[in-house]
Amino acid sequence: MPEFKISASLEGHGDDVRAVAFPNPKAIFSASRDATVRLWKLVSSPPPTYDYTIVSHGSAFINALAYYPPTPEYPDGLVFSGGQDTIIEAKQPGKASNDNADAMLLGHGHTVCALDVCPEGGWVVSGSWDSTARVWAVGKWETEAVLEGHQGSVWAVLAYDKSTIITGCADNIIRIFNSSGKLLKSIKDSRDVVRALCRLPPSHPTGAQFASASNDGVIRLFTIQGELVAELQGHDSFIYSLAVLPTGELVSSGEDRTVRVWNGTYCVQTITHPAISVWSVAVCQENGDIVTGASDRVTRVFTRSPERQASAEVAQLFETAVQGSAIPEQQVGKVNKEKLPGPDFLQQKSGTKDGQVQMICEENGSISAHTWSAALKKWEAVGTVVDSAGSSGRKVEYLGQDYDYVFDVDVEDGKPPLKLPYNANQNPYEAATKFIGDNELPMSYQDQVAQFIVQNTQGATLGQSTQEPATGGSDPWGSDRRYRPGDASAGQTAPIPESRPKVLPQKSYLSIKTANLKVVARKLQELNDKLVSSGSKDLSLSPSEIETVVSLCSELESSNVLKDSPAVEAGVNLLFKVATVWPATNRLPGLDLLRLFAAATPVTATADYNGKDLISGIQESGIFDSPVNVNNAMLSVRMLANLFETEAGRHLVINRFDQINSAVKSCLANSGASPNRNLTIAVATLYINIAVYFTSEGRQSSVESGQRGLVLLEELSRMLSGEKDSEAVYRSLVALGTLVKELDSEVKTAAKEVFDFGATSQKILNTGLGKEPRIKGIIAEIKECLPA
The missing domain is CATH 1.20.930 (Transcription Elongation Factor S-II; Chain A)
Incomplete structure (x- = not known):
């Protein structure tokens, strides 16, 4: 088969292109962290030229995209997109970006990160950081089934056939469900986080029926019965996306800057990109062309057909960009210049497999990287290796390896900090995921850890020692610019999109509910034991009372809500005691749990607290008085915000508005x-x-x-x-x-x-x-x- 060559470079997005779709030769869809979905229409050829329109302009990162083919009701088909705002939008591509969506699918509790469609069954399936997948009926726009049991983010979903769905999860498990949500099989042969899934054609030479890809850089081929048939090794880092060509060949993309084409179990071509992450790859089944979305904000089309190849100018620009791109040293491992061959090696030695990487020590002392093209039978330059510490060059050793940073992370008061190693050109989100996995922490910490990394590295990127720090805090309006992998212009602010959406008025209530309930409950028990041992037994909770709180925490962790019961009313009173009577330095666990209970049940707002309501009792305990314990005050204010999750909570806050306003004003004035x-x-x-x-x-x-x-x-x-x-x-x-x-x-x-x-x-x-x-x-x- 001939090699894929660049066909077109589609520039216009203001941030990483996270997802792509290629429904027919004349239309490409791309979704980006710039909060837009764009339709690229082929306007002339040859050479191929595209123009874009903005189909959707949201308010937050868009991570997932799927195209539903035309129906009598929707003759142009539907574009489904989802991301950070938890909402899945369904829209006809012919509509303007400021037109209303055809449907807004509401149900996920966290970022939507995967979408797939099943036209034969009339449904769409989505995956989310909330540890669920959902099946949605097209036209009815309702959740048909919730696929539960995952112990982490559902990174990949596959509509295998009209009655079968496969999911890939951060807990390393592949699960097979029927479309009604019943779990049929769990496959535990993946060694790492499952990031991508793809159905294979019946004619695949291995006999496998679907493929999965993981953070360990391995593609695994399975039968639908769960038998592992083969492992495809070649990627050097996380694999993010899989697709199948009309020829039956498999295409993959990942964090190692490459797209790879696999014939059976062999890699037959490696396409290097001038970007760190190639987030997504899709195939046009009509003509066999490939489209990719990458971290350098560019959508690219590749083709095997000479008549659809790019102009010589576009091809040269792509080749130059690849050759001139910087490769982080951490991506290729430690390099000993003294043992590297010189430029003559490239003329004297051939590679052993497609995609093989060879480092060369140039005459000026720099290190260049080259890959072997089996089709062209020659080495191709793919970039220059640079020190991942940027201009500082200083490394910190941890567990026998050198890192740019090794942070101390305090997860729990009174316990030694955990070590978080990080190199400046790593993906902060993937570093956070590994840290969470290594230390058995909940996935809910991922966002906080990733933000911590970006803030404490000052957004450092390749070739820069400093950069403006990223915005802190999880931003429900999608302005957070936490991660810019492989982007040489990361310090530049992206332009304001041409049709920036209106923010005002804000219509929904915000809450702050992230927490590790097990850790908080355990801390409450430890502090309670210290009260008993120090002679303050009158302040402490009894063993049965501790059991009540721990049981409610378990219930909350599994369902996010607490049903009205005597135990709940008893529990909130116990937490109120901890939050208002215990020594100020020991109140944090009680206040933290009270914050969560405020959002989980109206009982928190309606319970009687020693003859007082919740807000009066909290204020009279002195939490907002000088000298202010800032953490106690902060958690108390978060609790007040979370009360808006229930009608009873909203009424309580509004009835106590003047009291709250006075307390908060005093608190801010006395906090320094x-x-x-x-x-x-x-x-x-x-x-x-x-x-x-x-x-x-x-x-x-x-x-x-x-x-x-x-x-x-x-x-x-x-x-x-x-x-x-x-x-x-x-x-x-x-x-x-x-x-x-x-x-x-x-x-x-x-x-x-x-x-x-x-x-x-x-x-x-x-x-x-x-x-x-x-x-x-x-x-x-x-x-x-x-x-x-």
């Missing part, structure tokens, strides 16, 4: 010259929820909402005047903007004339925060709402 970042973000989140209530449920009492809106407006204006943290500023602006956009003219006038939003916003824009597109965008939205 530079308030704790987590505390201010928690306060801003609480204020968003209050603003959402005033502009939605509370609108029936327009006078009261308007008066309290003015009070909240004053607090938000005060916070914004002195706040420097990007996340706290952004959330405060969302709260303020929601009030200004939705409440009456008195609030709008006060924002402009009394609290001088113009001066406050200009002060924000004059700082480094003014460079952030999301902050510039929301300030512009607020100004549009103010009177002329």
Whole structure:
């Protein structure tokens, strides 16, 4: 078979291209972390030329994409996309980006990371970080089945046939379900996180029926009965995507910069990209061409057909980009220059297999990398190897290996910190996943660990010693720029998309519910034992009371909700005791669990706490008084924000609005010259929820909402005047903007004339925060709402 050659480079996305689809020779779909899905239409050929339109413009990273072929109701088919905002959008590709979607599929509790379609069965299947897969009926737009039992993120889903679904999970297990959600088989032959799945044709020479790919860089071929038939080894790092050509050949892509073509069990071609991650690969079944999406923001088409190959100029640009790209040293291992051959080797020696990598010590002392092309029978330059520490060059040894960083991570108070080794050119999310697996931590920690890495490396990338730190905190509006793998221009801010979506008004309540319940419960037990041993038995919980709390934690961990029962009411009272009566330094576990229970059951808001309601009891315990224990105050504010998850909780907070406002204002004033970042973000989140209530449920009492809106407006204006943290500023602006956009003219006038939003916003824009597109965008939205 002839080799694949570059056909087209499609540039336009502002961030990593995470998913691609290739339904026919004239249309390609791509989804990106820039929150857009784009349709690339072939407008002329030869050489192939494409133009794009934005099909969907969301507000958060888009990670997954699938195309559902035409039906009588949807003659152009449907594009399904999902990502960080947990919503799966179904949309006809002919609609404009600002048109409403045909359906919004709601049900997942965390990032959607996988999608596949089954036209024969009339359904779509999705996978998520929430440890479930879901089957959705096309047209009905309802969840038909929830595929449960996974012990980690469901990274891959495969609609094998109209009655069979296969999932790949972070717990290293492949599971086979029927389309009704019944588990039929678990396959445990994968040695690592399963990241991709693909159905194989009946004619595959190995007799296998589907393929899986893992973080260990191995492709495994299985029968539908679960028998491991073969292992394909060649990738040097994580494999992210699999697809099948019309010829029956398998195509794979991964973190080692390559796409590989496999005939049977042999790699017959390796296509190196000028990017660290090739996130996705898809095949056009009509003509056999390949499309890829990569971390350098480019979507690329490759073809075996001479008439569809790119112009000489485009081909040369691609070749030059590959040859000039930098390869992190950690990707190829330690390199001893003294033992490397010189340039003559490339003329004298042949490779032994396609894709074989050979390091060469050039005459100037640099190290270049070359791969063997079996088809062309020659070595091809694929880049220059550079020190992954950037310009610093200093390494830290850990367990016999050198790293750019070895961090101490405190997961639990009173325990030695865990070691987190990291090289500057690793994928922070994959480093976080490995750290979590090595230390048996819950996958819910992944986001926090990845953000910790980015913040503490200052976003360092190849060839740069420093870079502006990434925005901290999980951002429900999708502005978080945590990871930019292999991007030489990572320090540059992506341009504001041409049709940036409106943020205001915020309409949904936000909650802060991530936690390791087992760790928190264990810490509560340890501190309780210390109280007993120190003679404070009167403050401690009895063994049966501890058992009640631990049992409720187990129930919450499995279902995310707590059903109303005497045990729940007893449990929240026990936690209230810990949170308000125990010594201040020991209250964290009680407050943390009370925060989670506030979102999980209305009982938290309605229970009687020694004759007081929850909020009055918490305030009277002195948590918000000077001197402020910042962590206790922060968890208490998070609890207040989480109360909005239930109707009873919302009413309690609003009924105690004046009391809360006074306590929070005092707390911020007494927390020092530079308030704790987590505390201010928690306060801003609480204020968003209050603003959402005033502009939605509370609108029936327009006078009261308007008066309290003015009070909240004053607090938000005060916070914004002195706040420097990007996340706290952004959330405060969302709260303020929601009030200004939705409440009456008195609030709008006060924002402009009394609290001088113009001066406050200009002060924000004059700082480094003014460079952030999301902050510039929301300030512009607020100004549009103010009177002329």
